[in-house]
Amino acid sequence: MAHHQKDTGAIPSEVPSPAEASATLYGLDRWGQGHFSINEAGDLCLHNPLREDGPAISLPQITKDLLEQGIHAPLLLRVTDFLEYEIARVNEGFAEAMARNDYRGSYRGAFPIKVNQQAQVVDRILECGRKYNYGLEAGSKPELVIALAHSLPKEALIVCNGVKDYEFIRLATLARKLDFNTIIVLESPREVDTVIEVARELDVEPMLGVRVKLTQKIGGNWSESSGDRSTFGMNTDQLVAVIDKLRDHGLLHCLRLQHSHLGSQVPDVNDVRRAVTEACRYFVELTREGAPLTHLDLGGGLGVDYTGERKAVENSINYTVEEYASNVVETVTYAMDEADIDHPVLVTESGRAVVATSSLLIFNVLEATLYDAPSAPPAEEGDHHLMSDLLAVGSYVTAARLQECWNDASYYRNELRALFRRGTIDLRQMARAERVYLHVMAKIRALAARQEDTSDIDEELAKMADIYHCNFSLFQSLPDVWAIDQIHPIMPLQRLGEPPSRRAILADITCDSDGKIDRFILGDGVSPSLPVHALGEVDPYYLGVFFVGAYQETLGDLHNLFGDTNVATIQLRGDGGFDLLHEQEGDTISEVLDYVEYDPEACIKAFRSLVDGAISAGQIKRTDRQLLMRAYRDSISGYTYYE
Ligand SMILES: Cc1ncc(COP(=O)(O)O)c(C=O)c1O
Structure with a gap:
């Protein structure tokens, strides 16, 4: 089903608008069932499926409004209208089928x-x-x-x-x-x-x-x-x-x-x-x-x-x-x-068909590890010949020689790493080599992005995707992604009027190497990386994971003691706004400690006695006592996620 579009009366042009291009890129046209659209500001919007011509309600705006009310990401957003729609769909689907079959x-x-x-x-x-x-x-x-x-x-x-x-x-x-x-x-x-x-x-x-x-x-x-x-x-x-x-x-x-x-x-x-x-x-x-x-x-x-x-x-x-x-x-x-x-x-x-589509997980990207270098350092006198060879690759990268350049750059970089391990080159030389390598790779990636068919180097390209570090726990919020390779639609909530310039995999906030997502549904199939925008300096960059209402909430676990996220249940209004029907605050650290048999009060007592011991031993000043105790107490009553 096509995503919602306003009829502007304009003659359709061949070139899709940036919003249309994003809808196609992320597969919104396919999995979105018409419940989502992208507005002129490039925001992903929700449509109430129960109101045919209802307004598009911006998800970044919902997220911002909730934040102003003290409900911040990571956040599970339950959209009650979607639930109502699916219940009606199943029940009316059977009623209609029964009428048709004289049941x-x-x-x-x-x-x-x-x-x-x-x-x-x-x-x-x-x-x-x-x-x-x-x-x-x-x-x-x-x-x-x-x-x-x-x-x-x-x-x-x-x-x-x-x-x-x-x-x-x-x-x-x-x-x-x-x-x-x-x-x-x-x-x-x-x-x-x-x-x-x-x-x-x-x-x-x-x-x-x-x-x-x-x-x-x-x-x-x-x-x-x-x-x-x-x-x-x-x-x-x-x-x-x-x-x-x-x-x-x-x-x-x-x-x-x-x-x-x-x-x-x-x-x-x-x-x-x-x-x-x-x-x-x-x-x-x-x-x-x-x-x-x-x-x-x-x-x-x-x-x-x-x-x-x-x-x-x-x-x-x-x-x-x-x-x-x-x-x-x-x-x-x-x-x-x-x-x-x-x-x-x-x-x-x-169960699944009734509740899956009604919840989505929203989280912010905390930072990015970029596999990229915007410029290569110049050659220096006394460079090892492998360094000169690596630098030279940058001069012959062309669309026709992508695989060859990939092979060469990887070879020279690996040889330079071997030299570093043996002590032949020092840390600064190695750092320059890594930067040259990333710069060459960026050139290869940029050329590949303009090419129709890159199947020959797709696997290599996937290894060069950025890592976007995100404020959520895979094990708590998306356990099926970890356990059974479930794929949920994932896409940015904002800047969709701008073509995404990077590709990333998503890493969660746990210290587990399994805590990552590296399979994404896109318009042209499943991809090992997600197209994303370069992170800005100021505004948070939110990603949404869709259709998470079935099984995920209770199957989630407390890996690294990341607890339940904040939950907001909303109802979409006809005037383009929404009503907050219910808020459930996410677990505090004190609550998750309790699950694993720690008594939070006993923890405070134990910490206090360590502080007092340090004062008696002259290790810290008396005035540090209040500082330490407040920091401990603030933490224990706070959210388990990055704030
Ligand atoms: C007995 C029974 N009924 C219903 C369900 C729900 O299945 P589904 O979510 O596929 O609708 C399950 C889950 O597997 C089940 O075991």
Whole structure:
């Protein structure tokens, strides 16, 4: 989808405007789904997807306004309108598909709490989902406790998945007394015994489900969650045993739902169709066995097109939400009609597709390590001949000889390094050699930038990208980038009317060499470096990482004790402004110390006694005491990130 553009009435010219060029360069036209644009000032702007002709709201301006209110980067920005839009999209996608297929059942979404457990997010989802009878999926006792703390619509479901002990099953069963539609999905034959025990003890009829293990495998990152070797669900033999046991104990009539889950981010919609077909076979067979099934739950898997490629590859999907709904409904309609079975209530537990796009991470670049030298030092008398050779390369760099010049410069530089190691040349000579080398490389890069095809030296060019040091922790805020090579769209928030003059990889603020990002989605594919602008002296340079609302917040960890970032939840207004709905201050140092079993007060006490000891020993002045104690206290109550 094209990014928003104002119709100026001008005849389209062949040459794209700088803003259009940036939109194409960063792939905004592909992954942005029309929710982003670039304004005349070169700012990246947000569009409220719920208002067709709504204003473009500048992200740098939002960041600045929040900063003025004391909310600074790194910052997780939750845009509530995006969340509302995705909830509507899934629910209306199913409603429309059902209408088109004369489907005689209904759709009930259940948001899987694990995908984003934050209270603000879950509350907002339930608020926006109320009109659709949107419910929750709980995969653990704490998640069930969260679900039961909400007043849900009468029709909404609480689907209880995961490994369940007596307490879990007891609470889910008791909640039926409060009219919660808690469905206990039996994951294993063992859970049946506990269900029977609890039902007898409480004299409450549970609502039950069974999780079937589909044999159909999916592609993508979560392929292992599907097929025979997936760790969840029951095989045919176990299913039969469960049916028999439930029947023997007079509980078969409680079995209302069949559940299956393929794994997250299914790239190919035809995998979905095949899996749904298999799920329907189980549904038909279980019904024939006498289970009065009314709900078919197909779990999660609806993906997000992170790269905007619209292909069945990792980080992309070859379908839209609407196509997903359409394929599911069509497949179930055929299967049920063929078996002459009533159309069931269709349940899906889409998490990623509902929340991913609603959050973005904003951080500032702290400084840059440039692999560049604007000028080469002149030759000096007595230069080693290798130094003269290196200097000479600069004189024959041409577009036709890029690879050759690359080879020569690298060779001479490496030889000079060897001389330095042996003590033949000194530190200053080596520093000159490094500068000459970087200058030659800069010339090569500048020529390559003007060339259409640089595939022969792309790998070398990637090694010369600058390092932009950024104020965030990969491990805390983007754990999937580290753990499973997830790619999120990343781009500068400002100066987009200016062509970026540099390429960089991003390093985070942790002391871990893994704390870097070196794969970026651009308009022409995945690149090992990100086009960026040279850093200015005054204004902060902000980068945004998009679609981070799913899984990232709770999977993040405290590597180097960088804690949760500041969080702001905003709503976009029709007048071009925004309302701050909620602010969550990021962790203080005191809070992260607490997580790792330090008592912050005890730390202050311990530091004070060291200070007092130093005063007694005459090591520091009495007046230093206040200075030291204030610095320690200020730190312990401050933000864990660079301020
Ligand atoms: C049982 C179950 N339901 C739903 C989901 C959510 O999946 P997704 O985020 O792909 O929609 C998951 C996550 O993997 C899950 O395990």
